[in-house]
Amino acid sequence: VTPPAPAVRRAGAGDLDPLASLWTALGEHHAELDPAFALRPDAAPEIRRLLLAQLRDPEAAFFLWEEGGRALGFAQVRVDAAPPILVETRRAEIVDLAVRADARRRGIGSALLAAALDWVRDRDVERVEVRVAAANAAGQGFWRARGFGDWMDVLHRRL
Numbered sequence: 001v002t003p004p005a006p007a008v009r010r011a012g013a014g015d016l017d018p019l020a021s022l023w024t025a026l027g028e029h030h031a032e033l034d035p036a037f038a039l040r041p042d043a044a045p046e047i048r049r050l051l052l053a054q055l056r057d058p059e060a061a062f063f064l065w066e067e068g069g070r071a072l073g074f075a076q077v078r079v080d081a082a083p084p085i086l087v088e089t090r091r092a093e094i095v096d097l098a099v100r101a102d103a104r105r106r107g108i109g110s111a112l113l114a115a116a117l118d119w120v121r122d123r124d125v126e127r128v129e130v131r132v133a134a135a136n137a138a139g140q141g142f143w144r145a146r147g148f149g150d151w152m153d154v155l156h157r158r159l
């Protein structure tokens with residue numbers, strides 16, 4: 001039997017295990033960048049609860065890249081309403097995008113982003129945001145190479 005070709009697909013509630021695993025790896029990657037991202041030791045059940053709620057949200061979508069039965073990357077995108085004083089009524093946000101460290105720089109992140117942006121375009125939403133840590137060199141390089149530019153700076157200060 002020929003294994004299915006590697007591809008992006010929309011993820012659902014049945015994909016909680018690979019999504020939780022990928023999400024945890026993403027959290028650990030960020031914890032190395034800044035202690036503000038550190039996960040609690042008992043975060044695992046809460047991560048699953050949060051993911052399930054987001055999977056049920058009709059204004060959000062998850063995409064998975066699978067290869068040889070293994071999930072190597074995921075993206076989460078959502079659409080939000082703007083305050084009713086703005087001309088722009090809705091905007092999208094790429095909430096998460098992560099590829100396993102041993103599978104990076106092969107185009108998987110770009111394929112997941114393309115699927116997420118197609119989902120956004122289908123909703124007639126014309127602008128997409130992403131929050132990326134200033135210290136995340138790969139993330140900064142990835143987004144800027146794909147046409148994303150500075151818009152808002154999130155400043156913070158330790159007290």
Ligand SMILES: CC(C)(COP(=O)(O)OP(=O)(O)OC[C@H]1O[C@@H](n2cnc3c(N)ncnc32)[C@H](O)[C@@H]1OP(=O)(O)O)[C@@H](O)C(=O)NCCC(=O)NCCS
Pocket residue numbers: 026029096097098099100103104105106107108109110111130131132133136137138139140141142143145
């Ligand atoms: C960002 C990420 C999702 C990209 O996934 P990917 O599968 O490697 O992406 P692609 O192969 O489609 O594109 C890689 C591109 O990202 C950029 N990039 C990757 N690593 C980089 C680095 N260390 N410095 C600068 N740019 C980098 C380059 O533009 C690169 O293109 P190139 O290989 O042609 O030079 C992946 O690095 C990742 O999972 N990082 C950890 C999690 C994370 O930071 N996610 C983003 C949160 S905002």
